Amino acid sequence: MNLLQQPLTVQLLSMVVNRVQRHRCNNYCMQLNRRTKQVECRFGFPHGQRLLASLDKLPHSKHWCFRGERNDSQINHYNRLLTVAWLANTDISPCTSLQQVVDYVAKYCSKSEKKSETFAQIGKALMPRVKDQNPLISFTSKLLNQLVAERDYSKQEVSHLLLGLPLQEGSRTCLYVDCRNPARHSRSLQIDGGEVDEAPNVYEKYKQRPESLEDLVYVSFHPRATPANAPCSRSG
Template sequence: CTGLQAVITYAAKYCSKSEKKTEPYCKLADQVLPHTAHLQPLLSFSSRLMNKLIAERDYSAQEISHLLLNIPLQEGTRMVVSVDCRPLEQHARSYRVDEDVNETTGGYRKYLERNDQHEDVTYLEYLQSYNLKTWRRLAANAKKRVLAYFPRYKSMDASPQFNDFCRVKLMMAHPHRSPQELLVVSGQQFDSFAAAYKGCREHHDTHADDHYGEPDTNELRAEDDEFEPEVHEEPIAEEDWHELARMLPDRPLEEEDIDILGRRDIDINYDWAPHVGRYADDDILNGDYWKQRKAENPMDLDVDDQPLEARDSLNPEQRLVYDTVVDHFLTQDPSQLLLHVDGGGGTGKSYLINLLSAHLQAATGGRGTP
């Protein structure tokens, strides 16, 4: 099952497997409120809710640390942009509090208020191929951004969401200054987005693929048990020690009251002086702390000098890789070179890489480490 449709179907089945429903935040807060201390209610509620979140939603300590230190939770080779598909009046509004309270402009509003020089740029092109702040086009070799649409309206003609689906399709493909301009296609005014999109399909041959779907296409659904059978666990036969365990007193684990943290004897008697000011750096709050630490402590990536004659010691397979990389460098081909070098331990992979690095560094002259 290596075909594209088979892989998509398998992924759809895997992602659609049911799991234990997570408690919403409001219910977690309701469970915490009766146990809030009256002495410091805000601190008590926040602490208990944080612990409840970690226990209920399986937030790891590493994840919490990343959030507190403004470190991204993930990094990828492709940039993902969220696209709010709701009508403009329903878009979320955000504010920045500096010396004054200022409303920040969302991505869609920035597109609608663009300069005249970008008049013919579509919303799809703006999101995929432009710097969202400066309106500069991304580098020629840069991959287009991945768009994460929300919500995804149903594309069936009979669905009550079909008009919104057509509005999103027009919004991504047609340059416009206001959502109402989307009702005009090829100079003809339409009463609904569904009718306008129908006219668009009749008059316009092709539009760039926005990956939002096509009209009257069913959502991908995996067939039950298509790839793997459901696993049913056999009941566990009880052993003698289970009966013995039930005879023991039911004593729960001892718990520390979170409201007295900081006022226990172990907290009061501890010397906290070495820890004062450890995380008071302002750069931690704006996310520049680790960037500056890396700049202050650069890594020396220089490699050992290797004579040019050392390449004669390579075996035929190593020499093929060596010549491929060196030829690509000497021809100054701007395209990316991707190689997968595989082999067991002791086959000379590290020696080949070190030799290539040394010769490439020598060839670059004063341009620094390649």
């Protein structure tokens, strides 16, 4: 069934919620509670059924927590509009204090990522799951999916690269200076209509600088010699 072609009804919402918002406890969430010494879901599932929503302060918690009405103990909190628009798992939790927002952001900004596995390790783990039919395509697709899943290449980064958008912005300008032997510097090509001519590169322009700039060092000269509409270049 194609959910995108279904009318926006309560039945569609119920179908999506049951498919993507139902929490199933597994090794990821089941952890030992240091206070109770019991293995429990760290997200608090199953939740008790509630007829009315309320704000409660849970035991050993510094902040108030929104607890919505529910008739199912395994359903995540959700927003109806976001659920039918996104058609994927979401977890809605209203902010109850400014400090809670600060703590949440600080937690994830300072969270360290685990060391990425090498391509050899990833490939070895994927080999048993490669399909016999079109093994090359199967292996390549699984490898790319694994890289995205491990966050080596985030979806946002891939999107920015495909759209040609900058990955970061800063108050400082980074300047690329080719410090190799001049014979190995890249060559610039000037394209004018149907003609392609070789143009002097930055270092050659620096050597040809006027006498008034004789005392100017190469690094300081570099930005002046690179106009905004610089010609394309290729390695020589």
